[in-house]
Amino acid sequence: MSASFKEAQLRAQQLRNEIDHHSYLYYALNEPELSDSAFDSLLRELIDLEKQWPQIIVPTSPTQRVGGYVENNTFDSVQHSKRMYSLDNAMDLGELDAWLKRVSDAIGSNPKSLFDEELSYVCELKIDGSSIAITYSDGELKRAATRGDGLTGEDVTANIRTIRDIPLRLQQDISGEIEVRGEVYMPHASFDRLNVALEEEAQAAGKTPKLFANPRNAAAGSLRQKESRITATRDLASFIYAVAKDNNLPVSSQWELLQWLRKCGFHVNPSIALCKTAEEVHEFCKQAIDMRNDLPYDIDGVVVKVNSLNTQKQLGFTAKAPRWAIAFKFPPEEKTTVLRDIVVQVGRTGVLTPVAEFDPVLVTGSTVARATLHNLDEVKRKDVRIGDTIIIRKAGDVIPEVLKAVQSLRPGDTEVWQMPTNCPSCGSHVFKDEDGVAYRCVSSECPAQRLERLGHWVSRTAMDIDGLGAKIIEKLVANNLVVDVASFYNLTIDQLATLETGEEKYVRSLSAEKRALTGDYEKEPALLGTLMATKIHEQIQESKNRPPARVLFGLGIRNVGKTVAETLVRQFRTIDALRNATEEELTLIEGIGPVIAKTIRHFFDTSDNIRLIEELREAGLDLGKTSGDGSQDDTYQDLPQTLAGLTFVLTGSLENHTRDEAEEVLRSYGAKASGSVSSKTSYVVAGPGAGSKLAKAQQLGIKILDEDALDKILATGEPPQAI
Numbered sequence: 066m067s068a069s070f071k072e073a074q075l076r077a078q079q080l081r082n083e084i085d086h087h088s089y090l091y092y093a094l095n096e097p098e099l100s101d102s103a104f105d106s107l108l109r110e111l112i113d114l115e116k117q118w119p120q121i122i123v124p125t126s127p128t129q130r131v132g133g134y135v136e137n138n139t140f141d142s143v144q145h146s147k148r149m150y151s152l153d154n155a156m157d158l159g160e161l162d163a164w165l166k167r168v169s170d171a172i173g174s175n176p177k178s179l180f181d182e183e184l185s186y187v188c189e190l191k192i193d194g195s196s197i198a199i200t201y202s203d204g205e206l207k208r209a210a211t212r213g214d215g216l217t218g219e220d221v222t223a224n225i226r227t228i229r230d231i232p233l234r235l236q237q238d239i240s241g242e243i244e245v246r247g248e249v250y251m252p253h254a255s256f257d258r259l260n261v262a263l264e265e266e267a268q269a270a271g272k273t274p275k276l277f278a279n280p281r282n283a284a285a286g287s288l289r290q291k292e293s294r295i296t297a298t299r300d301l302a303s304f305i306y307a308v309a310k311d312n313n314l315p316v317s318s319q320w321e322l323l324q325w326l327r328k329c330g331f332h333v334n335p336s337i338a339l340c341k342t343a344e345e346v347h348e349f350c351k352q353a354i355d356m357r358n359d360l361p362y363d364i365d366g367v368v369v370k371v372n373s374l375n376t377q378k379q380l381g382f383t384a385k386a387p388r389w390a391i392a393f394k395f396p397p398e399e400k401t402t403v404l405r406d407i408v409v410q411v412g413r414t415g416v417l418t419p420v421a422e423f424d425p426v427l428v429t430g431s432t433v434a435r436a437t438l439h440n441l442d443e444v445k446r447k448d449v450r451i452g453d454t455i456i457i458r459k460a461g462d463v464i465p466e467v468l469k470a471v472q473s474l475r476p477g478d479t480e481v482w483q484m485p486t487n488c489p490s491c492g493s494h495v496f497k498d499e500d501g502v503a504y505r506c507v508s509s510e511c512p513a514q515r516l517e518r519l520g521h522w523v524s525r526t527a528m529d530i531d532g533l534g535a536k537i538i539e540k541l542v543a544n545n546l547v548v549d550v551a552s553f554y555n556l557t558i559d560q561l562a563t564l565e566t567g568e569e570k571y572v573r574s575l576s577a578e579k580r581a582l583t584g585d586y587e588k589e590p591a592l593l594g595t596l597m598a599t600k601i602h603e604q605i606q607e608s609k610n611r612p613p614a615r616v617l618f619g620l621g622i623r624n625v626g627k628t629v630a631e632t633l634v635r636q637f638r639t640i641d642a643l644r645n646a647t648e649e650e651l652t653l654i655e656g657i658g659p660v661i662a663k664t665i666r667h668f669f670d671t672s673d674n675i676r677l678i679e680e681l682r683e684a685g686l687d688l689g690k691t692s693g694d695g696s697q698d699d700t701y702q703d704l705p706q707t708l709a710g711l712t713f714v715l716t717g718s719l720e721n722h723t724r725d726e727a728e729e730v731l732r733s734y735g736a737k738a739s740g741s742v743s744s745k746t747s748y749v750v751a752g753p754g755a756g757s758k759l760a761k762a763q764q765l766g767i768k769i770l771d772e773d774a775l776d777k778i779l780a781t782g783e784p785p786q787a788i
């Protein structure tokens with residue numbers, strides 16, 4: 066132990082320099098000189114010293130990575146010094162060649178071209194993680210931010226500091242500010258460890274485990290942990306490949322920049338190549354495809370960048386991406402598996418959707434066992450039969466899709482699949498839509514439809530009742546506590562509190578000896594409990610204040626989405642007045658065609674629906690006032706513009722929302738919703754039956770989301786990469 070404060074301070078400084086130097090050798094250069102135990106011993110000495118003399122601790126000390134105490138409730142926003150762009154995609158080598166040609170044409174034809182140098186390109190692996198921008202001030206890590214919408218990100222400094230291959234101090238003397246950019250990722254081994262731990266944790270608490278679907282989500286989730294102490298346990302890692310402004314750097318090319326970043330102490334990916342010809346670029350891409358499955362982390366392509374920084378400047382940016390770089394995306398991974406069953410799901414409006422269930426298979430980073438087959442026509446077109454060996458891939462690397470059956474492996478006894486003639490939920494006869502491909506159960510008593518209708522009523526865009534998930538609703542129905550949406554308003558706290566959630570919890574009632582013998586805890590059905598019940602009850606009461614347009618939308622009348630419901634309430638002011646409107650009167654309103662008019666009339670001509678409306682009135686819901694502006698729906702005003710700058714295209718049918726209504730919510734968060742896919746599209750949300758728009762999006766390499774992802778965006782307002 067050091068004798069004096071001064072000596073302790075000096076020794077600590079020496080130890081920190083030594084530890085930083087060896088971290089640099091280990092992470093940046095991959096040339097460790099010390100054994101792990103010798104390194105740990107240096108760190109141990111520093112920890113002890115700082116414990117004895119807490120005054121000597123500095124924020125850049127390697128002991129400060131584990132954090133542990135930092136707890137943010139919300140992340141501050143950070144305005145990026147320079148926009149964080151995304152990249153344009155090349156979906157095959159042909160598109161890559163087209164880009165190479167565009168670049169050389171642009172440079173060759175530019176009379177102001179200052180460069181005699183030959184065009185060269187740097188090829189890098191495209192790491193499938195979360196982008197990060199890290200600012201250093203006078204060589205010390207000051208701030209780190211996520212990409213967010215590209216202009217504004219979230220301050221995740223405390224979490225970034227826990228990542229061991231990100232230097233807290235640079236190895237080069239750099240005065241002033243510098244901002245580096247790269248990718249934070251979760252190695253496969255860490256990902257597997259994390260999911261096992263989450264599973265064990267959930268089991269011990271008697272809960273269903275919430276696992277991460279893939280390392281990318283796990284990295285993004287870990288970066289946005291509110292407690293950095295948790296991030297520290299997640300074993301994240303980084304690759305750095307850019308600086309925001311290169312004005313004063315001692316480099317003139319991307320290649321030199323990568324070497325320089327390595328010298329500064331950053332972890333730079335070793336698989337890089339400086340290429341002069343298209344053939345060399347192709348070769349790198351092919352090698353990357355080959356090595357993809359052997360790497361200890363996920364990559365989803367190759368990024369090709371113009372090497373000269375001056376030429377990069379000359380080429381500049383489009384609205385969305387640099388012209389001097391392109392992402393060559395890997396062809397979607399295809400896997401074979403065996404189709405075990407085709408089950409039929411019944412949606413809110415009674416549409417029957419066939420869903421393939423197959424042996425679980427790992428495709429592009431996550432295990433899948435189900436995929437929608439959209440409709441009967443699709444099943445016929447693909448000619449997939451139970452027992453077939455089928456080929457699965459992920460559309461846009463997200464939604465699993467059944468491509469086709471391997472005919473040569475078809476067993477002898479397969480049968481052509483048929484849509485059931487009766488609803489699998491209620492047994493009533495199924496009808497085919499006159500004007501479409503959908504088969505539909507039209508029974509108003511169908512339990513599957515009822516569950517979907519109840520779920521729709523409580524959903525965020527309708528009555529917005531938190532805490533009533535599908536499982537709880539199922540239990541409420543099974544216990545006869547809820548038969549229709551009006552029943553929610555009769556529920557008591559007691560009824561809710563004693564409801565079984567369908568999960569089991571461990572009880573510690575067994576004696577220690579017995580536990581030692583059986584090695585297990587006893588389990589019993591988990592109840593919702595008073596706390597949760599009170600919260601849900603409050604939410605239900607609070608939902609009585611929703612404006613009439615939301616009530617109307619919540620009723621789930623076919624073809625009446627959020628926008629139509631608002632139009633109707635604006636016009637008629639009350640649901641009672643709407644109830645008395647004729648089909649002719651309805652079609653006079655702009656935006657209401659004969660099909661909608663007919664379904665509305667049909668709804669109000671059904672006595673059960675009238676009874677339901679009376680019950681809702683009795684429960685105290687707002688069905689509209691004949692005067693005043695009570696019918697104005699201002700629910701979505703003043704929402705934070707978290708999706709500003711993003712353009713969404715919705716295609717295919719959605720189960721939980723109408724397209725209008727989903728678009729409305731996206732707009733309310735500042736996003737644009739467009740009807741056609743172009744290179745300006747940020748995301749395409751593809752539901753069952755998506756066709757040409759989905760194909761175009763895939764061709765352009767636009768990110769594709771499924772309805773689950775859309776639901777999350779609608780519920781939180783957060784852009785997809787942050788979820």
Ligand code: AMP
Nearest residue numbers: 150151152189190191192196248306368
């Ligand atoms: P995308 O999100 O598909 O538009 O792709 C752009 C993203 O790729 C960037 O925002 C980075 O986060 C990520 N990326 C991963 N590896 C690299 C790399 N080597 N160079 C540039 N960007 C990369």
